Amino acid sequence: MTLDMSVNIAGLHLKNPIMPASGTFGFGEEYADFIDLNRLGAIVVKSVTLAPRAGNPPPRLAETAAGMLNSIAWQNPGIEVFIRDKLPFLRRFDVPVIVNVAGSSIEEYVEVVERLNDIEGVAAFELNISCPNVHEGGVAFGTSVKLASQVTAAAAQAAKLPLIIKLSPNVTAVEEFALAVEAAGAQAVSLINCPTGMAIDIQSRRPVLGNIVGGLSGPAIKPIALYQVWRVAQAVKIPVIGMGGIASATDAIEFLLAGASAVAVGMNNFIDPRNMLTIIDDLERYLKEHRIDAVSELIGALRK
Amino acid sequence: MTLDMSVNIAGLHLKNPIMPASGTFGFGEEYADFIDLNRLGAIVVKSVTLAPRAGNPPPRLAETAAGMLNSIAWQNPGIEVFIRDKLPFLRRFDVPVIVNVAGSSIEEYVEVVERLNDIEGVAAFELNISCPNVHEGGVAFGTSVKLASQVTAAAAQAAKLPLIIKLSPNVTAVEEFALAVEAAGAQAVSLINCPTGMAIDIQSRRPVLGNIVGGLSGPAIKPIALYQVWRVAQAVKIPVIGMGGIASATDAIEFLLAGASAVAVGMNNFIDPRNMLTIIDDLERYLKEHRIDAVSELIGALRK
Amino acid sequence: MFQTEGTILTNRRIKASYYHLCLEVPAVAGIAQPGQFIHIKCGDGFRHLLRRPVSIHGIDRSRGCLELLFEVKGSGTAWLAERKGGESLDLLGPLGNGFPIEPGYQNVLLVAGGIGIAPMFCLARELRLRQVEVIMLMGAKNKEWLLLEKELKDLGIVLHIATDDGSLGHHGFVTDILPHLVSQNTVDCLYACGPQGMLAGIGKMAPALDLSCYVSLEERMACGVGACRGCVVGIKDSAGNIGYKNVCSDGPVFAVEEVVF
Amino acid sequence: MFQTEGTILTNRRIKASYYHLCLEVPAVAGIAQPGQFIHIKCGDGFRHLLRRPVSIHGIDRSRGCLELLFEVKGSGTAWLAERKGGESLDLLGPLGNGFPIEPGYQNVLLVAGGIGIAPMFCLARELRLRQVEVIMLMGAKNKEWLLLEKELKDLGIVLHIATDDGSLGHHGFVTDILPHLVSQNTVDCLYACGPQGMLAGIGKMAPALDLSCYVSLEERMACGVGACRGCVVGIKDSAGNIGYKNVCSDGPVFAVEEVVF
Ligand SMILES: Cc1cc2nc3c(=O)[nH]c(=O)nc-3n(C[C@H](O)[C@H](O)[C@H](O)COP(=O)(O)OP(=O)(O)OC[C@H]3O[C@@H](n4cnc5c(N)ncnc54)[C@H](O)[C@@H]3O)c2cc1C
Ligand SMILES: Cc1cc2nc3c(=O)[nH]c(=O)nc-3n(C[C@H](O)[C@H](O)[C@H](O)COP(=O)(O)OP(=O)(O)OC[C@H]3O[C@@H](n4cnc5c(N)ncnc54)[C@H](O)[C@@H]3O)c2cc1C
Ligand SMILES: Cc1cc2nc3c(=O)[nH]c(=O)nc-3n(C[C@H](O)[C@H](O)[C@H](O)COP(=O)(O)O)c2cc1C
Numbered sequence A, B: 001m002t003l004d005m006s007v008n009i010a011g012l013h014l015k016n017p018i019m020p021a022s023g024t025f026g027f028g029e030e031y032a033d034f035i036d037l038n039r040l041g042a043i044v045v046k047s048v049t050l051a052p053r054a055g056n057p058p059p060r061l062a063e064t065a066a067g068m069l070n071s072i073a074w075q076n077p078g079i080e081v082f083i084r085d086k087l088p089f090l091r092r093f094d095v096p097v098i099v100n101v102a103g104s105s106i107e108e109y110v111e112v113v114e115r116l117n118d119i120e121g122v123a124a125f126e127l128n129i130s131c132p133n134v135h136e137g138g139v140a141f142g143t144s145v146k147l148a149s150q151v152t153a154a155a156a157q158a159a160k161l162p163l164i165i166k167l168s169p170n171v172t173a174v175e176e177f178a179l180a181v182e183a184a185g186a187q188a189v190s191l192i193n194c195p196t197g198m199a200i201d202i203q204s205r206r207p208v209l210g211n212i213v214g215g216l217s218g219p220a221i222k223p224i225a226l227y228q229v230w231r232v233a234q235a236v237k238i239p240v241i242g243m244g245g246i247a248s249a250t251d252a253i254e255f256l257l258a259g260a261s262a263v264a265v266g267m268n269n270f271i272d273p274r275n276m277l278t279i280i281d282d283l284e285r286y287l288k289e290h291r292i293d294a295v296s297e298l299i300g301a302l303r304k
Numbered sequence C, D: 001m002f003q004t005e006g007t008i009l010t011n012r013r014i015k016a017s018y019y020h021l022c023l024e025v026p027a028v029a030g031i032a033q034p035g036q037f038i039h040i041k042c043g044d045g046f047r048h049l050l051r052r053p054v055s056i057h058g059i060d061r062s063r064g065c066l067e068l069l070f071e072v073k074g075s076g077t078a079w080l081a082e083r084k085g086g087e088s089l090d091l092l093g094p095l096g097n098g099f100p101i102e103p104g105y106q107n108v109l110l111v112a113g114g115i116g117i118a119p120m121f122c123l124a125r126e127l128r129l130r131q132v133e134v135i136m137l138m139g140a141k142n143k144e145w146l147l148l149e150k151e152l153k154d155l156g157i158v159l160h161i162a163t164d165d166g167s168l169g170h171h172g173f174v175t176d177i178l179p180h181l182v183s184q185n186t187v188d189c190l191y192a193c194g195p196q197g198m199l200a201g202i203g204k205m206a207p208a209l210d211l212s213c214y215v216s217l218e219e220r221m222a223c224g225v226g227a228c229r230g231c232v233v234g235i236k237d238s239a240g241n242i243g244y245k246n247v248c249s250d251g252p253v254f255a256v257e258e259v260v261f
């Protein structure tokens, strides 16, 4: 029996369904000493904007129970430096590179997409409309169905490559957003980005984060993420990339069963850089033990 | 220096700001062997409905990272049995009893409130409009601003006792709900109820919970809860009761600083029945160490 | 019911993944009854956050000790298996209701599947103290997973065995031979503890057996004291109405005819 | 940079809440430089989820060992303090950039506050190996919290001490006596590690001191490898533009004039 670990997302062929979540794997090079990047299903880079962005003031991190808060926002060197300094390294690998695109206006998203369209080594776009850490733009796009479909429609028109929309969990009915961006031309959705959270230092009586609020990630949010993925996967026809607290093959399989076609590992990369490879190995083992030929058979295979 | 641990919520005088969260302390009697109920600021009972309710099918519990999912819903013996069999025990204590009221229609909420209005031993109402586990009624009230204000207005008109509205965290802008129920006559708000979540058993490939989805509680959700309390406390003028993952005096103080006038301990009662008393003791110690005369000075005292 | 700390006297692996733990906890031991359980905090409260329920396997009132017999199933019981003598355990107990024993009983049949032997052995000792004749029907995966055969015989108990693989006793389930055992012996009452499937089997054959049957159930628990309604089992009352009862506080022992399996 | 397991050889409390840990980890020890750090997984990944950064305090290339000197601050370092010889640690390292040492340096001044001595001692040893003259200015709460005085003297290092309570040396902060020390001695370069306030003080007086100053910074870290941008510090470039750099991968050592305190 040969095991088929590949999945297909909006026309992208991934050799397996495991990839890093944007912002937790830098531009890939930071982890190249620790793991063979060629083994990954895809590489998703940190959000890139048109101009360089400084991000939020420090402190930017707080540890929480089974999770962490971050208020990094979109610190990145801007699209030109990304193309010049970051992308060449990634081209060395035989792994599709998904560029996470962020912006404060529809025009900015479109400009970044247009600039990247014909750049060799870019396989797809993931539009981050859901960053909890950016006040102008980011949050508004992710929490208004109307803005979410507008930015999607504009980006879909501009994009020559598959377009994934990354949804915010900080909404009442996430499937409404999924349906809206699907209708507006998204070829896949990814979720969840970080639920918004906060921590306070009771000695200084100040917020721990320089930005006061931040995004929660890690095992703590897994049940919420799994639920939202399940809800969205039932609503839309386009593929779903699931993420939120994944730290083991068990977690990854839960997301696949709930309807995700691929999954992303986020903050757990920080804890165990080898974790994605362990997940791939353990996922193969699970499929063998359960006599399943192709990982795609797990997708949405939740029994009632 | 005498320490003033008391707080005032909508006219209710609490000897200290610590109480159990509804549904995690039964009707009080379940924990009377373990702690002196007289030491609590208030006792909040499990949701009570007009008629008895069976609740959701088992399994109803799943453990998650630093938290748990429950899909218990409103299992309770109904208002008449509550009054006859449960309340007399609670009357023995010198602690205000807050009755958590649930219902599937505005009429049901109003009927329960009216039935309890003149019953000795009831100090206030907490309207649960936010249970993630009940499909008819519960969720809709908590996720529609219009329904939330309607049920609040109707209950406020009926209620002769202070009315607290318990808000759902599963919304885009929780402060909109807080403002709406404030305008409709709520005298306080409490939050958060459980964010919705899910767990899957990858061996059977079925949901772990009989109800498929459930509510997440415990330390995992604390950053989300703290953020929402902070957001609501800035928006409304009525007092806020904060809850979500509180397990220590540190946690409790974070909520007070964020603007809560009192706090509730939920699932942590299961792990450590004595936890609320430890929190009260440690809170006193913190106040002494920081030379603060009255716990009320902490409320909303977050520095920027 | 207490929340208290017990001191571990001994904790050792018996065989397979079964452990035997002896705990000094006088307040609880003083009032514990066979069929009750304790609710143990396993770890620092971050991993395996919820307490783990474990049946009382032995009660030594004079020494103020409880015995536990447990199987390592996941991270909580693995943590428990690593504890050493001298360490203390935070526990709630004794919780739940014990096995009801009518004064008139002279012959009873106990059925234990797998780790279900933990509370059944406690009950067996109690019954023998009261000079009740006991037949024990015990099932396990295979003979390596059988426990306490010698101790049961030493108590003067007639032992019948069934193993899934036939490595000892009947080849098959305890429920295969149960009707025959009941018909061949005078039995006043039957008590059972074991896997869900076994108990459901007994539930099905109970009307035909025509005797009092009590089963000890398991469900995932949070509070353990009846506060959360998380551990419920479907129960039908005498009128046939179906509702839920708490395994922790209404059980874990139920009359088999009440239970909706 | 590696993700690897190191074997603890020894781990003992020195004084106050300071611990010294000796770790066999040849791959990392083989390439480590003073000023770099390792990123340690503390526990099973439920409590103190994030790794904890700890400076390299000693490097023994021939034995493939690293020494750590750490202070118990919270639950992560408390966990580390409980580790015993023979246990292994999951770590990433060596991370960050070491202290830049120009070949021409003949006299340098090291300033260490509190646990800041951990990397400074490593640097001091390296400098002495290279026959550089070293003056060490060391600050602590009080004399009970002073570390390594004898070892430093044995290395032939001139030691100046300041304690907050005056129980030894200067009564006050290291920054009180720093300018005087610099003016009284030939100093090619200054290296400092210690509390934020001390480093900010040095940052303020640096222009007047008129010599190369390097400071080793601390920030809460997640990845430790430059991937998350979580550990940033404000940095001004030569044109005066302010941006952020990663303490983990661009630092932890920075030229003092770059840092926006
Ligand atoms: C009243 C009562 C008495 C018990 N007495 C004993 C005893 O004497 N000896 C003994 O070995 N075990 C006993 N158990 C079972 C024991 O509580 C579980 O094995 C234990 O909680 C598993 O915890 P874990 O962290 O090791 O496993 P987990 O990692 O939590 O789970 C491992 C597997 O066991 C299942 N499981 C976990 N808890 C339960 C539960 N409460 N009921 C059913 N399935 C569960 C899980 O779904 C999972 O498949 C008893 C349970 C109850 C309710
Ligand atoms: C590059 C680098 C090198 C370090 N080298 C050493 C060393 O050699 N020896 C040593 O004892 N310590 C060192 N530290 C500090 C050490 O990492 C922290 O003390 C440790 O992470 C605290 O973890 P904890 O779980 O014990 O405390 P926690 O419970 O996490 O925190 C306790 C207190 O310390 C603060 N704190 C935690 N982490 C940091 C941090 N990274 N920076 C500043 N404040 C923090 C918290 O805000 C809190 O007030 C270093 C830090 C960095 C960034
Ligand atoms: C430090 C950090 C930085 C992040 N930066 C980004 C980002 O730049 N763009 C983005 O779309 N998501 C970003 N995220 C969100 C993650 O991609 C992911 O959606 C989220 O963390 C949930 O997954 P996890 O729980 O596995 O971390 C970031 C998350 C973390 C922890």
Ligand SMILES: Cc1cc2nc3c(=O)[nH]c(=O)nc-3n(C[C@H](O)[C@H](O)[C@H](O)COP(=O)(O)O)c2cc1C
Pocket: B021, B022, B023, B024, B046, B047, B070, B072, B073, B074, B100, B128, B131, B166, B192, B193, B194, B216, B217, B218, B219, B221, B243, B244, B245, B246, B264, B265, B266, B267, B268, C222, C228, C230
């Ligand atoms: C087992 C369980 C049952 C609950 N039942 C109710 C309920 O009946 N009514 C209600 O308003 N909230 C109910 N809740 C929600 C809690 O009151 C509380 O809002 C939530 O659990 C967050 O607090 P925690 O994280 O401290 O548990 C329940 C929570 C749990 C864990």
Ligand code: FES
Pocket: C220, C221, C222, C223, C224, C225, C226, C227, C228, C229, C230, C231, C232, C246, C247, C248, C249
């Ligand atoms: S475990 Fe809470 S009611 Fe049984």
Ligand code: FES
Pocket: D220, D221, D222, D223, D224, D225, D226, D227, D228, D229, D230, D231, D232, D246, D247, D248, D249
């Ligand atoms: S800790 Fe992640 S960039 Fe420094």
